[in-house]
Amino acid sequence: xxxxxxxxxxxxxxxxxxxxxxxxxxxxxxxxxxxxxxxxxxxxxxxxxxxxxxxxxxxxxxxxxxxxxxxxxxxxxxxxxxxxxxxxxxxxxxxxxxxxxxxxxxxxxxxxxxxxxxxxxxxxxxxxxxxxxxxxxxxxxxxxxxxxxxxxxxxxxxxxxxxxxxxxxxxxxxxxxxxxxxxxxxxxxxxxxxxxxxxxxxxxxxxxxxxxxxxxxxxxxxxxxxxxxxxxxxxxxxxxxxxxxxxxxxxxxxxxxxxxx
Numbered sequence: 001x002x003x004x005x006x007x008x009x010x011x012x013x014x015x016x017x018x019x020x021x022x023x024x025x026x027x028x029x030x031x032x033x034x035x036x037x038x039x040x041x042x043x044x045x046x047x048x049x050x051x052x053x054x055x056x057x058x059x060x061x062x063x064x065x066x067x068x069x070x071x072x073x074x075x076x077x078x079x080x081x082x083x084x085x086x087x088x089x090x091x092x093x094x095x096x097x098x099x100x101x102x103x104x105x106x107x108x109x110x111x112x113x114x115x116x117x118x119x120x121x122x123x124x125x126x127x128x129x130x131x132x133x134x135x136x137x138x139x140x141x142x143x144x145x146x147x148x149x150x151x152x153x154x155x156x157x158x159x160x161x162x163x164x165x166x167x168x169x170x171x172x173x174x175x176x177x178x179x180x181x182x183x184x185x186x187x188x189x190x191x192x193x194x195x196x197x198x199x200x201x202x203x204x205x206x207x208x209x210x211x212x213x214x215x216x217x218x219x220x221x222x223x224x225x226x227x228x229x230x231x232x233x234x235x236x237x238x239x240x241x242x243x244x245x246x247x248x249x250x251x252x253x254x255x256x257x258x259x260x261x
Contacts, residue, residue: 032052032054032258032259033052033053033054034053034054034055034056034058034255034258035053035054035055035056036055036056036057036058036173036174036195037055037057037173037174037194037195037198038055038195038198039173039174039194039195039197039198040055040173040174040194040195041053041055043194054258056251056254056255056258057174057198057244057245057251058174058251059244059245059246059247059248059250059251060176060179060180060245060246060248061246061248062183062246063154063156063157063159063180063183063184064157065156065157065158065159065160065184066157066158066160066161067160068160068161071157071158071159071160071161072089072160072161074158074161075089075122075149075158075161076089076147076161078147078149078152079122079147079148079149080144080147081120081122081147084120086118087118087119087120088116088118088119088120088163088164088225089120089122089161089162089163089164090109090112090119090120090121090122090162090163090164090165090166090221091121091122091123091124091159091161091162091164091165091166092105092121092122092123092124092125092165092166092167092168092177093124093125093155093156093165093177093180094124094125094167094169094177095125095126095127096123096125096126096127096128096129096130096133097127097128097129098129098170099169099170099171100125100127100168100169100170101168101169101170101191101211101212102123102129102133102168103129103132103133103136104168104211104212104213104214104217105121105166105168105214105217106133106136106137106140106142106146107140107214107218108168108214108215108217108218108221109121109140109142109145109146109218109221110140110141110142110214110218111214111215111218111222112218112221112222112225113142113145115222116222116225116226119145119225120145120146120147121142121145121146121147122146122147122148122149122162123146123147123148123149124149124152124155125150126150126151130150156177156180156184159180159181159183159184159186160184160185160186162181162186163186163187163224163225163231164186164187164188164189164221164224164225164231165177165178165181165186165187165188165189166188166189166190166217166221167188167189167190167191167196168190168191168211168217169190169191169193169194169196169211170191170193170211170212171193171194171211172191172193172194172195172196173194173195174194174195174196174198174199175190175194175195175196175199178190178196178199178200178206179199179242179245181238182199182200182205182206182235182238182239182241182242183238183239183242183245183246184235184239185232185235185236185238185239186235186238187206187207187224187230187231187232187234187235187238188200188205188206188207188234188235188238189206189207189208189209189217189220189221189224190206190207190208190209191208191209191210191211191217192208192209192210192211193211196208199242199245200238201237201241204234204237204241205234205237205238205241205242206234206238207220207223207224207234208220
């Protein structure tokens with residue numbers, strides 16, 4: 001039996017509806033539940049079950065990042081860029097699904113690549129948009145500047161390889177790839193959706209742009225590409241700002257207190 005990828009808007013809407021129904025059904029049998037961001041808390045249709053929801057940021061153990069040169073060497077060796085020098089390396093980490101906004105990023109990257117021929121983009125992840133994205137890259141004539149790594153264990157430890165990490169999602173509960181990137185002191189450009197503004201302070205710890213807007217995304221990326229000092233400033237400030245997300249002890253205490261009520 002051949003399983004066809006889910007691509008139509010109608011199919012996606014049906015799946016989202018089913019998930020919402022199942023979520024509400026699960027909540028009806030739950031004592032307490034946790035929302036991982038204020039966005040989830042404020043926008044999800046919890047209805048009569050809202051009093052069961054508490055917002056707690058889930059802390060992470062900071063990855064043991066590989067140093068920039070070693071991390072870049074490993075990632076480039078898995079792409080066609082292995083022998084290239086003096087490139088600006090952009091990265092997106094996440095499933096190749098419609099929600100992650102790769103099509104918007106590819107259209108934005110076309111503008112970046114035309115202005116900055118030494119820019120390269122590595123996509124880490126796999127998913128049902130793979131073949132569609134390969135075709136789009138060829139149509140936009142950026143395929144020689146786009147590298148693919150479909151399976152990579154512990155992708156977070158290679159974050160320092162990138163000059164800029166991009167999150168082009170249409171929706172995001174919180175965003176662990178940009179969280180990992182910020183903790184690695186890497187500049188971040190992301191869409192202003194879901195929980196992303198809760199971990200990216202626009203203009204201070206990263207740059208935020210409207211979703212599904214290739215030109216705005218391209219402009220923000222170009223701004224970072226052309227200004228190394230800005231990239232370093234955004235990355236260093238992000239690393240400092242996000243330390244609370246590594247406080248596992250605090251998170252455990254909040255969870256134990258919640259479920260001990």
